[in-house]
Amino acid sequence: MTYAFDLQNLSLQYPSASRKSLDNVSLRIPEKTFFALLGPNGAGKTTLFSVLCGLLKTQGGSVKLFEKDASASLLHENIGIVPQEIALYEQLNAEENLFFFARLRGLTGSALRTTVAAALDRMHLTPYLDRPVRSFSGGMKRRLNLAVVLLHQYRVLLLDEPTVGVDPQSRQLIYDVLKELHQAGTTIVYSTHYMEEVTKLCSHIAIMDHGKILYDRDTVAGQDVEALFLSLTGRALKDG
């Protein structure tokens, strides 16, 4: 089996933190899977995503991407991220946002225009392409946030809570697009707090808390994910 990611003994502690954000994390994410990465707030999911896309360096351990040491250029070429934040420019319109990110990918001329038009069309945003993002609804912003990763054929997508605050119609569209990408061979690593999304979309599941992987299985079907999640991470509120 080929692994999209093969993580061994990752450790990371922020300078001002009292405990590790990643504590000896080892995890294998098989290629072409729809992989759920779950955990309560502050579990270390976003930190792990930052490591996986090369934004943070760990203090120990190794990251392999498709069996190669994960260099910055390898990660940039193969990993697309949809961050938890609406990482878009509110002053620009939808098309200008996508033009910007597409140019950062090196696209120009007709390839640029075709790719951007296709991404807007796929996310049903073509009628609003010249509207500033600040005037978009939450659902439209989330769809545009996802459209950015449609500008390039990534082998792995990292999605950090991509459906927060999204209406059912937009959420359904996001699911459809992700399923299509998965069927086309993209490995998807999906972080969410909505457990029904896990059973609906994911084939693999890992649960982490306090920077550690608590659970890692290759089956989701038939499981009560919420009960499993609460049994592993506890019922105490995670406000700290």
Add this chain to the structure above:
Amino acid sequence: MGSPLPFLIKIYAQTVKEILIVLRDKHALAVLFLMPALFVFLLSLALQDLHKASLAPNIKILLLSDDPRSQTSADLRTFLQESGSITLVEGTKDAEATISIPRSTDEDLNSFIQDFTTTPKHRMTISYKEGTSEAYKPIVSSMLSTFLYQKLLRQIAKEMDVKIKKDNSPKDFIEQLKPSTDVRPVPNPLEQNVPGWSLFAMFFIALPLAGNVVRERSEGTLKRILCFPNTRLSVILGKVIPYMGINCIQFILMLLVGRYALPAVSDLTFVPHGNPWLLAAITVVVGITTTSFAIAVASVSRSVEHATALVGAVVILTSVIGGIMVPVHAMPTIMKDLAQYSPMYWAHQAYMDVMIFKAVFSDIATYLYKLLALAGTCAAMGAWRFRWL
């Protein structure tokens, strides 16, 4: 070595993005373009009378005498004509000041010489036309006093039978030294304000630049940009280059306002001299300094509000110290000494030296080196403290 094209496309992408963001930010546009143009316009108009008065007063005075044969009146007329600062006019319409000499003046002066305790029956009066520059009033009053002292001195000498040369006067006790070559003429308000307020606005570029960097960091776009095949250097250059371009546009725009707009509505003229390449070099160096300053501010700011307060405080303070708001030549000595430490002063002097005094590179090199040293310090601070996530 790979093709530079992908690198240039990324710089272009960021340039387009930054320019669009600035163009859609009405507050930034007002601060960067409208505010300095208004400052130049209004302050130059406000200061033009003061400038005229301080440099070459040419006050129009009407002399009215109740007695056409009055000796005092005739002497005063001669005195004022010889002063070089006065134009005697015949009608009230043109007069900025009117000096009225009562019929009793000759007699009053004679009585005073005989007995210093006597008071005049009627006093001479000075009246000013409404709107006359306040700067003119002490000049007219002082000239009249000087005339009276001179006249009294001559009368007393005559009474005491002291020989006095016809053209002798207290002025003979003063030797007027020629100005040294280092002393430069005071720039007119436009020559002072055009480069001054241009610089004020150019330094304010740090406001949108630092604010955008902080916003990108908090909104996650900076993180997203770093997930693209990008070096951190290209990300920084992608921010610095468009704002340096905006700095150049600001300066050109302000030159045009000074050159054409203000002279059309005032007596002021502004004809920038000097080597245009030197002006371009100063503008580029200022651009490097302002953008490096912005990156340094972004590196230590936790929020847009924090960055805004920091930029505002630093820019306003350095402009006050550096002679943008109050010209350095009008400052007391201690403030003049303090001005030497303001980057705004270095850049302002460099611009004025080239535009007004036709300086060559060696004349302004020290100012440029100081600005580049400041830019290097800011860049080093940015590299040390910059938080990407």
